[in-house]
Amino acid sequence: KQEVTQIPAALSVPEGENLVLNCSFTDSAIYNLQWFRQDPGKGLTSLLLIQSSQREQTSGRLNASLDKSSGRSTLYIAASQPGDSATYLCAATGTASKLTFGTGTRLQVTL
Amino acid sequence: EPEVTQTPSHQVTQMGQEVILRCVPISNHLYFYWYRQILGQKVEFLVSFYNNEISEKSEIFDDQFSVERPDGSNFTLKIRSTKLEDSAMYFCASIKGLAGPRGGELFFGEGSRLTVL
Numbered sequence: 210k211q212e213v214t215q216i217p218a219a220l221s222v223p224e225g226e227n228l229v230l231n232c233s234f235t236d237s238a239i240y241n242l243q244w245f246r247q248d249p250g251k252g253l254t255s256l257l258l259i260q261s262s263q264r265e266q267t268s269g270r271l272n273a274s275l276d277k278s279s280g281r282s283t284l285y286i287a288a289s290q291p292g293d294s295a296t297y298l299c300a301a302t303g304t305a306s307k308l309t310f311g312t313g314t315r316l317q318v319t320l
Numbered sequence: 321e322p323e324v325t326q327t328p329s330h331q332v333t334q335m336g337q338e339v340i341l342r343c344v345p346i347s348n349h350l351y352f353y354w355y356r357q358i359l360g361q362k363v364e365f366l367v368s369f370y371n372n373e374i375s376e377k378s379e380i381f382d383d384q385f386s387v388e389r390p391d392g393s394n395f396t397l398k399i400r401s402t403k404l405e406d407s408a409m410y411f412c413a414s415i416k417g418l419a420g421p422r423g424g425e426l427f428f429g430e431g432s433r434l435t436v437l
Contacts, residue, residue, distance in 0.1 A: 240422035252430035307365040
């Protein structure tokens with residue numbers, strides 16, 4: 210059974226810092242890994258999708274990497290802004306089509 | 321930009337009542353999903369739906385739950401007799417899925433918050 214873990218659970222950084230969020234998964238037989246952003250009481254906004262054959266994806270200030278063999282993915286946020294404050298979730302798609310979600314990292318970017 | 325829309329945004333119901341949550345997936349998408357998130361917990365898979373039938377369901381999705389695509393646009397989740405533990409945010413999602421359900425990006429709605437009293 211796939212288990213997805215995210216560390217840290219919470220992170221507070223000053224504006225302008227670069228930061229890395231970590232995601233690990235126990236079953237390396239994944240089809241893809243997706244990173245989402247969730248604002249309090251809101252839905253999930255897709256940020257990046259990495260296919261199992263890819264090593265990384267970039268969108269603006271965001272860069273996500275995937276290392277299937279070690280069961281890890283990272284989300285790198287460059288030059289963080291207060292508007293980046295949210296919970297970031299990773300989710301892996303396995304042999305079934307469902308996503309298995311991590312517990313999330315709650316990010317606070319301070320002025 | 322096309323989006324998944326859900327109604328209602330919040331519903332309060334009494335234990336034992338039936339609830340129907342509605343979703344309009346993105347129009348050219350083929351695979352549809354319901355997930356839920358109990359406050360403070362992980363987002364959990366409930367059910368996937370393709371070609372007018374359930375393709376997969378979790379152990380949470382028991383006989384009290386059902387899904388339907390009554391027309392070409394709506395996708396509904398029905399809870400027959402709600403329990404206190406059904407209180408959660410319910411998310412609908414869809415994927416284009418031209419190459420199957422695992423190849424692409426999953427798009428989520430804003431969620432329907434269900435409170436069972």
